[in-house]
Amino acid sequence: MPMLRSTLTLVGLCCACLVLTSVSADPRVSSEQELAELQKTIRQTEQQVQQQRQALQRAEQQLQRADRTLAEASQQVRHQQQALSETERRLTELQDEQQQLEQRFAEQQQQLAAQLRSAYQLGQHDYTQLLLNQQDAGRLERVLTYYHYFNRARVAQLQSIRETAERLSAVQLELTDRQQQLQQQLASLEQRQQELQQARSTQQSTVQDLQRLLEEQGQQLAYLRENESSLQATIDALKAKARQVELSGLTPLKGQLQWPLQGRLLQRFNELRQGGLRSRGILIEGTEGGPVNAIANGQVIYADWLKGYGWVLVLDHGEGFMSLYGHNQNLLKEPGEQVMAGEQIALVGRSGGQANPGVYFEIRDKGEAVNPLSWLQSR
Known part of the structure; x- marks a missing residue:
């Protein structure tokens, strides 16, 4: 200005x-x-x-x-997708349990039928007739023992059948409820995705309006300088927060660090940017909504919107090393959280006025920007 x-x-x-x-x-x-x-x-x-x-x-x-x-x-689409996945997982569990219960129910019915046939073959007279028949006391005792055995077995079998039937009924009810829930979640997800698409269109239109205004005013250079100054001030402020936990830094991993995402380079380190300033990081092309991963173990020390860079996440790696990820669509981690190398921390986007989806990436050593290509794995 x-x-x-x-x-x-x-x-x-x-x-x-x-x-x-x-x-x-x-x-x-x-x-x-x-x-x-x-x-x-x-x-x-x-x-x-x-x-x-x-x-x-x-x-x-x-x-x-x-x-x-x-x-x-x-974020709403992400939550809806997670809820949908959980419902689908539960549906699969219920369907498996239903199949097992139906198989068990059939087996229990077969066992009960076998018991009834055995009881019939034991003697074609009822319990009262046996008590009145005192001609053979030994046979009477054996028959009564068998009767008590089969009665207990039948009672137990009937109880098992009843429990299986009750559980099967409960599973079928929950299965029906989950299927209805799944349909509702699918409809809600479709609506959320439409809202997401509308938000993307609005964002792209706003970016174009901003770029057009900057061109009309001839203020690209001043705008970039102001944004870079804001970023540097943020980095300087974060240096005081660094190393709250013991981290080993990045020096032992130089040349071996994972890329935050796979994609072609849209801008290299120290390359002239629009407006004549040189880049302090690299810009990696990505698919909008795709994963952005941590390059190494670290702790989140910044996760917020920053002018010119959109949604920015900064990781402290210890020993004065920090990595910065900008232009994200959404941030998945909060300050204070610890992350592991390769863990997803954000979604690829075009926030902060970026025309194409991608991630702006920096590595800082004691606050000074270094060439990330010297630290990342060669490809």
Whole structure:
């Protein structure tokens, strides 16, 4: 913004000089008129500066709102997908249990039928007739023993059948409920995905509006410098928070670190960026919504939206080393959480005004940016 103010002020003063030159050539114009014209030109220049500053601020605020809306929609889709997966897992369990219960129920019925056939073959007279028949006491005792045995077995078998039937009924009810829940979750997921797509479209439109405004104002360089200054201030502030836990740094892993994602390089370290500034990191192309992974073990020390870089996550790796991941669609970790190498920490996006989906990635050694390609695995 200072550059915008000075540029427009210079234009205004030049215009004022032209006015003075013009009026001075005409002896009929009084000095009061000359002063009034100069003051008018200065006021118009200041108004233009103020209007352009306000327009840029509105565009930045709209971009932040669009990024936040997209992140929320992305998080809702993610939660809905997790709930859907859990429902599907439970449905599979219930279907397996239902199949086992039905098989057990059939076996129990067969066992009960076998018991009834055995009891019938034991004697074709009822329990009362046996008590009245005292001709053979030994046979009576054996038959009564068999009867007691079969009765106990039948009671136990009937109880098992009853329990199996009750559990089968409960499983069938839950299965029906889960199937209905699955249909509702599928419908909700479809709605969330539509909202996510709408949020993406809004974000892309906002990015285009911001870029167009910057071009009209000729403020790309000033905007990039201001964003970089904000990032550096954030990094400097984070240095005080680093090494809250014992971490071994990145030095032993130089040249062996995992890539945060697989994709072609859109921008290399120290390469000229739009506006003439040199990049302090690399920009890796990705698929929107794809995984962003930690390059090494670390602790999250920053996870928030940052002007020019969108949703940013910073990991402390110990020994003064930090890694930074920007332009994410959504962040999956909170400050204070510890992560392992290869663990997913964010989703690929285009937040912060990025035109194409990807991740801006930096490695910092004691606050100074180093070439990430010297630290990551060669490919």
